[in-house]
Amino acid sequence: MIMNLLLIFIPISLLLEYVFKAPPLWVFITATVAIIPLADWLRKATExxxxxxxxxxxxxxxxxxxNLAELIIAIFVLLSGNITVVKAQITGSIIGNGLLGLGLAIVIGSFGRSRQKFSGQNAGQLNSMLFLVVIALMIPALFDYTERLPGFSAGSEAARTNLDEYLSLAVAIVLIVVYLLNLLYTLVTHKDAFEQEEGAHEGKLWPVWQAAAVLVGGTALIALQSEMLSGALEATSTTLGLSPFFLGIIVLAVVGNFAEYIAGSYFARQGKIGLAINIAVGATIQVALFTAPLLVLISYAIGKPMNLVFSSPLELVAIVAVALTVTTVTKDGEATWFEGVLLLTVYVLLALAFFFVTPGEQALVPNPLALTHEVVAPARAA
Structure with a gap:
């Protein structure tokens, strides 16, 4: 009932944006609230x-x-030339899905249960893919660092940038191929090993056309709201005194993945913890192995080249932390509420670090996105 009442924020946000030309902060807030019930309807259709x-x-x-909604947000931000914010959103999605999404699902699903059991084989496959994520995103950054060492230098900055772009394109193609092969493995050749026994569905099933219509329509509306969020990003960051980098890595990432958080928590509450883990960790893997590489390819197609060099050490540490923490929690095939708390704690600690990582002088810069770029770029040159 409450979720359906929140649907009123869809027309409210549209009126504020296109009719009343309201301040970006109000558009940002109403669009964010509007995504919540839409995400819940996506969860229902997916079930x-x-x-x-x-x-x-x-x-x-x-x-x-x-992740389609998140991809659309990233494309709009990319079109505006804010590549650093796009990368921050990718990092935020990885840590948000793996830590916040999974942590919430485990905690909510643990109410009234001493522990929740799930397929260890499925979890092991997901954890293996998480470590591939770490390797895939570390290599471009380490390559960039190596090219700046004496004796390894490619020469000019332009030459190093070209090498970063060539490597990123090659890595992007490899990751997309591996992700598709992973789908073939888990959904076709070894489907029986990864299918969850979750019990019968409660209630009457929707017709197929209705579920498909809700999925497509809900995604389209989320994409529209996401575009409005993207357009209000810079002005909102200035109004709130927060850096666009922080909004990208925390706010945009959380909003873009809200559907997975709701779905994972709902399924965990229903005792379907295996499906909840598939959603949370699977979303993390898809962002790193498919969404991010796809954005690299799209960036070249639209003339806004983006590489896969995550040059901020904190971002790389965050990605490693996700793989280690998720693997530690899921390796035994069962979860308790305190393990969910551990995941949430790691997320909060990382969020605090990202909040304080940019200097306070940023608020004095006329275009905050410019300083966000400068904050991360020197780490590349160090």
Missing amino acids: QVAARAGSAIGGLLNVTFG
Whole structure:
């Protein structure tokens, strides 16, 4: 009932943006609230699909439709030339899905249960993919650092930038191929090993066309709201005194992945912790191995080249922290509420670090996005 009442914020946000030309802060807030009930409807439609097609495909659809909204946000930010914010959003999605999303699911699912059990084999496959994420995102950064060492230098800054771009393009293609092969492995050749036994669906199933319509329509509306968020980003950051880098890595990432958070928590509450893990960790993997590489390819197509060099040490540490923490929590095939708390604690600590990482003088700069770029860029040159 409450979620349906929140749907009123969809027309409110549209009126504020396109009719009343309201201040960006109000557009940002109303669009953020509007995404919440839309994400809940995506969860409902995905549950219907999962009841018909199985939890593996249902989880994949939830992850894909959830990340589609995030992809659209990133494309709009990319078009504006804010590449650093796009990279921050990618990092924020990885840590948000793996730590915040999974942590919430475990804590909410643990109410009234001493522990929750799930497939250790499935978790092991996901954890292996997480470590591939770490390796894939570390290599471009280490390559960039190596090219700046005496005896390894490629020459001019332009030459190093070209090498970074060539490597990023090659890595992007490899990661997309590996991700598609992973889908083939888990959904086709070894489907039986990764399908979850989650019990029968409660209530009447929707017709297929209704579930499909909700998925497509909900995604389209989330994309529209996300575009409005993107447009209000810079002005909102100035009004609130927060850096666009922080808004990208925390706020935009959380909003863009809100559907997965709601779905994962709902399924965990229903005792379907295996599906919740598929959604949370699967979304993390999809962002790193598919969404980020796809953004690299799109960036060249639209003339705004972006590489995969995450040159901020804090971002790289955050990605490593996700892989280590998630693997530690899920390796034994069961979860308790305190393990969920541990995941949430790591996320809060990282969020605090990202909040304080940019200097306070940023608020004095006319274009905050320019300083965000400068804050991260020197780390590359160090």
